[in-house]
Amino acid sequence: MREVTFLEAIRLAMWEEMERDPNVFIIGEDIGRMGGAFGVTEGFLARFGPNRVIDAPISETAIIAVCVGAAAVGKRGIAEMQFIDFISYAFDQVVNVAATYLYRSGGKTPMPIVIRGPSGGYVGGSLYHSQQYEAWFFHVPGLKVVQPAFPDDAYGLMKAAIRDNNPVLFFEHKYLYRRIKGPIPDAHEDYIVRLGEARIRRYGNDITVITYGAMVHFALEAAQRLEREGISLEVIDLRTIKPLDMDTILESVRKTSRVLIVHEAPKTGGVGAEIAARIVEQAFEWLDAPIMRVAAKDSFVPFAEPLEKFVLPSVDDIVAAARELAAY
Amino acid sequence: MSTVSPLVRNGQHVTAHHERLTKQDLLEIYRRLWFARLFDEALYDAKKKGRLRRGNVYSSRGQEAIMVGTTYPLREDDFVSPIHRDMPVFVFRGMRLEEVMCQVWGKAEAPTRGKDSWSHMGDISKGIIHSTSMLGSTIAVACGVLWAQRMDGRHDRVLVAYTGEGATATGPFHEGLNFAAVHKLPLIVVVENNQYAYSTPVELEVPTETVAERALGYGIPGYSIDGNDVLEVYDAMCDALEHARAGKGPVLIECVTYRLLGHADHDETRARQYRPVAEIEMWEKRDPIPRFRTYLLSTGLFTEEELPNPPTDIAEQIQRAIEYAINAPDPEPHTALEDIYDEHAGVSRCVK
Numbered sequence: 025m026r027e028v029t030f031l032e033a034i035r036l037a038m039w040e041e042m043e044r045d046p047n048v049f050i051i052g053e054d055i056g057r058m059g060g061a062f063g064v065t066e067g068f069l070a071r072f073g074p075n076r077v078i079d080a081p082i083s084e085t086a087i088i089a090v091c092v093g094a095a096a097v098g099k100r101g102i103a104e105m106q107f108i109d110f111i112s113y114a115f116d117q118v119v120n121v122a123a124t125y126l127y128r129s130g131g132k133t134p135m136p137i138v139i140r141g142p143s144g145g146y147v148g149g150s151l152y153h154s155q156q157y158e159a160w161f162f163h164v165p166g167l168k169v170v171q172p173a174f175p176d177d178a179y180g181l182m183k184a185a186i187r188d189n190n191p192v193l194f195f196e197h198k199y200l201y202r203r204i205k206g207p208i209p210d211a212h213e214d215y216i217v218r219l220g221e222a223r224i225r226r227y228g229n230d231i232t233v234i235t236y237g238a239m240v241h242f243a244l245e246a247a248q249r250l251e252r253e254g255i256s257l258e259v260i261d262l263r264t265i266k267p268l269d270m271d272t273i274l275e276s277v278r279k280t281s282r283v284l285i286v287h288e289a290p291k292t293g294g295v296g297a298e299i300a301a302r303i304v305e306q307a308f309e310w311l312d313a314p315i316m317r318v319a320a321k322d323s324f325v326p327f328a329e330p331l332e333k334f335v336l337p338s339v340d341d342i343v344a345a346a347r348e349l350a351a352y
Numbered sequence: 353m354s355t356v357s358p359l360v361r362n363g364q365h366v367t368a369h370h371e372r373l374t375k376q377d378l379l380e381i382y383r384r385l386w387f388a389r390l391f392d393e394a395l396y397d398a399k400k401k402g403r404l405r406r407g408n409v410y411s412s413r414g415q416e417a418i419m420v421g422t423t424y425p426l427r428e429d430d431f432v433s434p435i436h437r438d439m440p441v442f443v444f445r446g447m448r449l450e451e452v453m454c455q456v457w458g459k460a461e462a463p464t465r466g467k468d469s470w471s472h473m474g475d476i477s478k479g480i481i482h483s484t485s486m487l488g489s490t491i492a493v494a495c496g497v498l499w500a501q502r503m504d505g506r507h508d509r510v511l512v513a514y515t516g517e518g519a520t521a522t523g524p525f526h527e528g529l530n531f532a533a534v535h536k537l538p539l540i541v542v543v544e545n546n547q548y549a550y551s552t553p554v555e556l557e558v559p560t561e562t563v564a565e566r567a568l569g570y571g572i573p574g575y576s577i578d579g580n581d582v583l584e585v586y587d588a589m590c591d592a593l594e595h596a597r598a599g600k601g602p603v604l605i606e607c608v609t610y611r612l613l614g615h616a617d618h619d620e621t622r623a624r625q626y627r628p629v630a631e632i633e634m635w636e637k638r639d640p641i642p643r644f645r646t647y648l649l650s651t652g653l654f655t656e657e658e659l660p661n662p663p664t665d666i667a668e669q670i671q672r673a674i675e676y677a678i679n680a681p682d683p684e685p686h687t688a689l690e691d692i693y694d695e696h697a698g699v700s701r702c703v704k
């Protein structure tokens with residue numbers, strides 16, 4: 025076991041996969057000479073050389089397109105979006121080119137690509153350095169969407185994403201990069217976290233909290249607080265948002281009969297809406313209360329601290345919603 | 353033969369590579385021009401007669417010299433990414449005509465298994481890269497195919513990416529060419545400037561006199577050539593191939609031509625309204641096929657009988673493939689949900 029930061033876990037996973045497989049390469053802005061805006065790829069250029077560590081021009085479309093073209097002929101590209109917000113530039117490559125490639129090749133041409141980058145707010149990043157737009161990609165067939173909350177999952181999921189034969193959107197919450205530390209397995213263990221499997225991070229009996237990313241930590245804090253009040257939360261960390269692990273969700277719902285979905289992205293059209301709909305479709309008779317959602321207000325993520333705080337969900341919001349659910 | 357147009361960048365002229373073509377080569381080029389023409393006519397006819405009931409037919413009439421001239425000098429291991437007016441390129445690069453027709457008819461054994469239409473197919477084993485309806489996007493994808501060759505130490509495999517003059521106004525065209533030029537990738541972008549992007553004339557797509565001038569911004573050679581002269585296209589392509597294989601980076605070739613028919617078969621009436629009929633008639637006189645035939649006869653190498661007009665065996669071959677496709681099985685409905693994800697064990701073909 026190694027005790028590492030969230031950021032280091034991602035770095036090590038990529039490093040070890042590049043050591044293991046010469047077909048893996050990384051491409052992005054400032055990732056080579058500088059080692060990445062957040063330092064996730066520090067040392068990669070010296071170790072793996074410029075053919076596998078590509079300092080790209082400011083061209084998000086080209087960055088992802090290079091991964092697409094290379095994947096078509098057997099390579100495995102990891103594209104870094106310096107901030108995941110910038111992926112909007114490359115939307116066509118993600119949803120129309122990469123996501124569809126296997127389908128329109130009649131199943132012959134898989135698209136092993138990882139598109140990764142820092143996401144999320146709570147750091148004063150303002151409109152274009154704070155977004156959580158996983159729902160954009162959640163809607164698109166052919167894509168997988170991942171967002172870990174802990175170093176061991178970040179490590180195991182990144183390895184799985186690199187080995188996966190499909191385009192994987194890998195959201196790394198920048199708030200967690202250096203704040204969260206934890207143990208990860210040693211390299212020789214070849215540790216993988218399979219995509220599509222949620223993990224219960226805290227067991228409880230009264231309310232199922234379904235969440236992912238930085239909100240897992242918020243939910244765990246809320247659970248601690250509510251424990252004193254005698255309200256027991258079960259916290260499910262989805263880890264993979266698409267495909268959804270409905271088995272784990274439904275099993276928990278059948279136990280608690282109360283559901284709170286928490287995500288940092290705006291509420292309308294968010295991942296939570298789909299989860300709620302599926303629970304209603306598949307476990308309606310088990311519910312004792314309406315499904316509730318805690319999410320960002322339907323706004324952009326503003327800059328000034330009081331504004332950002334007002335828009336993004338807080339631990340207090342989760343506590344308040346859980347109390348309401350428990351009392352229902 | 354018309355004289356060659358100057359390189360935009362340095363004013364040099366293209367080399368007359370075609371002088372080394374044998375009589376057999378010239379005959380094959382002639383037959384390929386006819387193949388493209390007859391392919392087009394057969395599908396228009398099938399659509400008109402209701403034998404092809406679904407999808408559009410995007411005509412390449414008048415643009416045949418570009419497809420033939422750009423593919424003829426390629427090596428077998430080169431890559432191409434054809435677009436919607438390049439259907440014959442799929443056949444020139446090794447796909448079976450029956451496969452191509454099954455794609456047009458949306459049949460189960462089509463390369464896309466009926467998932468996608470018309471030119472959105474490919475075959476990686478033959479170096480044919482799939483394009484999408486967003487024509488500029490494949491220029492950027494091409495960079496990845498070529499980067500993979502660089503990783504494998506295969507620096508001289510060239511990719512020919514076809515696009516239209518309209519698509520040169522898109523972002524991915526710029527990002528792709530910029531990337532390729534920065535990294536000196538062997539990418540040859542063939543711009544089929546047929547004067548209209550659907551109904552929009554070239555002067556509303558491109559601010560410069562030629563599309564080739566766009567090359568200046570990337571520091572790469574840009575050719576503006578007569579796209580209706582198959583040997584001029586061939587010559588420019590040979591020059592571009594030498595440049596790209598030598599590691600000097602990408603080349604832009606603008607082939608000036610004209611779309612004789614509408615954007616697609618549904619557009620025939622309006623295409624004679626949004627374009628001056630006199631203009632269409634003028635370009636009909638520049639038809640690349642009779643033009644090449646006249647040239648071949650002028651060389652004294654060929655008799656009239658050696659240059660059938662059209663070669664009937666090609667028409668028959670195309671018709672047989674159409675019958676094959678019409679009789680081929682449709683895809684099973686449930687296969688619509690196959691190939692969305694690949695759940696095979698995700699490991700590279702080559703793992704340490």
